[in-house]
Amino acid sequence: MATPSGTVFDTGVTQYFIPELWGDLIYKYFEEKLVFKNTIEDYSSLVQGSGKIIHIPEIAKMTASSLTDGAAVSYVAPAETETQLTIDKHYYSAKMFTDVLQVQSSYDLISSYASAMAYALAKQVDSDIAAQLITVNQGATLTTDDQITAAEFEAAIANLGENDIDYTSGDVYFVVNPTLYADMLNPAGTFGASFVRADITGFNSGNSPALTGVVGRLMGMPVLMSNSLSAGGTNVSGVIYHKSACAIAVQRSIDVKSQFDIDYLGTKVVAHTLYGVKILDDSDNKRGYKFTNAS
Numbered sequence: 001m002a003t004p005s006g007t008v009f010d011t012g013v014t015q016y017f018i019p020e021l022w023g024d025l026i027y028k029y030f031e032e033k034l035v036f037k038n039t040i041e042d043y044s045s046l047v048q049g050s051g052k053i054i055h056i057p058e059i060a061k062m063t064a065s066s067l068t069d070g071a072a073v074s075y076v077a078p079a080e081t082e083t084q085l086t087i088d089k090h091y092y093s094a095k096m097f098t099d100v101l102q103v104q105s106s107y108d109l110i111s112s113y114a115s116a117m118a119y120a121l122a123k124q125v126d127s128d129i130a131a132q133l134i135t136v137n138q139g140a141t142l143t144t145d146d147q148i149t150a151a152e153f154e155a156a157i158a159n160l161g162e163n164d165i166d167y168t169s170g171d172v173y174f175v176v177n178p179t180l181y182a183d184m185l186n187p188a189g190t191f192g193a194s195f196v197r198a199d200i201t202g203f204n205s206g207n208s209p210a211l212t213g214v215v216g217r218l219m220g221m222p223v224l225m226s227n228s229l230s231a232g233g234t235n236v237s238g239v240i241y242h243k244s245a246c247a248i249a250v251q252r253s254i255d256v257k258s259q260f261d262i263d264y265l266g267t268k269v270v271a272h273t274l275y276g277v278k279i280l281d282d283s284d285n286k287r288g289y290k291f292t293n294a295s
Contacts, residue, residue, distance in 0.1 A: 023256040029118030036129035092272035130228035134236035136288030168220030176238035177229040241288035
């Protein structure tokens with residue numbers, strides 16, 4: 001279509017600047033950058049459409065009773081409680097692109113901005129989950145900030161077992177901050193001296209954490225790193241938890257909108273998500289263990 005001055009708009013270029021393209025890219029990068037979200041219970045299917053509160057039943061632990069021959073069975077009334085998960089977190093990441101044609105014609109530039117917007121949203125989601133997980137009931141104060149000794153780790157493992165948490169099930173995760181993660185990789189560190197020593201892991205095998213930079217698994221638990229857990233101070237530097245210790249419900253996954261603003265000759269792009277997060281660990285259902293810094 002020609003303008004009064006004879007200029008022709010390149011509709012072949014502008015067609016790439018659509019929400020679908022941005023949405024696919026942002027969602028892809030969003031999922032890649034998440035640490036916590038995929039390690040906890042997901043109740044998203046319960047909030048598609050209307051409603052903002054999920055009622056999650058908490059079933060009290062039961063015990064077996066001895067039965068005497070000829071005696072009647074004793075029945076106990078249900079004593080479950082519930083936890084409410086509220087969809088109350090709505091976050092967005094937005095950008096205006098004044099040179100629309102340049103952005104539209106450069107996939108690399110679109111990819112870079114999509115990645116940055118996805119990271120902002122993923123960081124927020126993970127931070128909200130971390131804020132819940134660090135409130136688990138069980139835990140210990142570290143002797144040295146952001147360093148775990150073998151004895152402290154073993155105490156955590158024992159605690160999980162005492163609370164009927166099978167840490168070898170594949171549903172238990174160990175997430176630590178970058179400082180603690182680095183210490184775990186150090187063969188001479190307080191933790192690494194026991195778990196990444198050459199005589200234990202085969203330092204020269206090529207699979208040693210000290211060579212690969214990946215801790216991998218400990219006692220069957222995937223070890224992950226997240227900067228949503230802070231170093232120093234009296235912060236929680238690491239947490240071990242069963243996936244049932246926390247839950248998320250996403251009512252609106254990554255949704256992307258775009259609009260051209262004639263006043264600024266630019267295109268506005270916004271990505272947003274709506275969700276809720278809730279800790280499920282309680283005094284009756286201990287499902288996690290945290291390591292807290294002393295100072």
